[in-house]
Amino acid sequence: MERYDQDDVTKVTLPDLPEGQKQIVMVTQDESTFYSNESPMNLWLLENKNPICNKSPGSSIMMMLRIPLFEKLHPGCQALFILDQSSNHNAYAPTAKCATCFNLKDTQLSSVNLRVILPGYYIGPDGEKKIQNFYNLEIKNEGKKNKRRTWFRKGLETILTEHGLGKWDEYKAQGKYWKAKCGNKEANHDFTCCPYHMLENQPDFHAQKTALEELVSKSGHLYTLYPKYHGETNWIERYWSTVKRIARKECDYSFKALQENLDNFLDQVSPPEETPIEI
Numbered sequence: 001m002e003r004y005d006q007d008d009v010t011k012v013t014l015p016d017l018p019e020g021q022k023q024i025v026m027v028t029q030d031e032s033t034f035y036s037n038e039s040p041m042n043l044w045l046l047e048n049k050n051p052i053c054n055k056s057p058g059s060s061i062m063m064m065l066r067i068p069l070f071e072k073l074h075p076g077c078q079a080l081f082i083l084d085q086s087s088n089h090n091a092y093a094p095t096a097k098c099a100t101c102f103n104l105k106d107t108q109l110s111s112v113n114l115r116v117i118l119p120g121y122y123i124g125p126d127g128e129k130k131i132q133n134f135y136n137l138e139i140k141n142e143g144k145k146n147k148r149r150t151w152f153r154k155g156l157e158t159i160l161t162e163h164g165l166g167k168w169d170e171y172k173a174q175g176k177y178w179k180a181k182c183g184n185k186e187a188n189h190d191f192t193c194c195p196y197h198m199l200e201n202q203p204d205f206h207a208q209k210t211a212l213e214e215l216v217s218k219s220g221h222l223y224t225l226y227p228k229y230h231g232e233t234n235w236i237e238r239y240w241s242t243v244k245r246i247a248r249k250e251c252d253y254s255f256k257a258l259q260e261n262l263d264n265f266l267d268q269v270s271p272p273e274e275t276p277i278e279i
Contacts, residue, residue, distance in 0.1 A: 079216075079221040081223050085227075092211055103153075109153060117134050117135075121203070121204050132162060134153060138151075138152060180194060
């Protein structure tokens with residue numbers, strides 16, 4: 001990565017890279033919403049009247065960073081995206097292998113188009129890697145010529161049994177029932193507390209990436225997350241706070257004024273062709 005002089009940020013030292021290695025550029029992504037009813041600094045009021053602010057946020061403009069923009073600004077470089085742990089950033093694609101997608105028993109599908117989860121794998125008793133499909137087709141004869149085709153998504157019990165795992169027989173012998181979910185957020189030490197946690201710990205499920213991480217990885221860039229519980233230490237928070245300070249100072253913060261001036265406020269804080277010094 002580039003190194004900036006702590007006493008003069010306009011002085012930049014470029015990295016000495018081995019042949020074939022791309023320069024890494026940190027991209028700390030975040031969103032900021034500029035609300036038109038947000039914290040006005042000045043109000044015109046009649047005598048003896050108290051300010052009553054609109055409780056709704058008003059119209060808003062959302063700023064987001066995208067991979068194509070990075071590649072245009074930094075050709076030939078590799079991005080290191082550092083994101084916070086929001087629900088959006090931790091969301092999985094419909095094709096992902098997630099234990100929460102499966103019921104305990106096999107589930108009949110209403111449409112063949114619902115077969116979206118990609119195959120997984122497990123290691124068989126012979127030590128060989130086995131491909132595992134998560135759907136079964138059932139064909140029943142209806143009359144002499146007609147056949148009824150029904151697709152099922154495998155349940156936790158079917159999947160784990162194919163792995164050679166599960167504790168249903170052990171629990172049944174004790175007159176107990178091995179519930180699909182134990183009710184605890186964390187599994188026990190060997191993941192035998194419930195079928196859900198046991199499946200979640202299988203190699204193919206454990207290695208499943210979020211939708212955003214898959215997208216970034218396929219684009220040839222790097223991806224990581226901030227710790228789950230961290231203060232507002234995301235570097236870009238300083239950028240947003242400075243932009244909002246300038247916006248409050250230089251416009252009336254109405255939606256129309258923000259529409260007309262927001263690009264200029266963003267460029268003031270981070271000039272396209274200059275080193276940012278306002279932050």
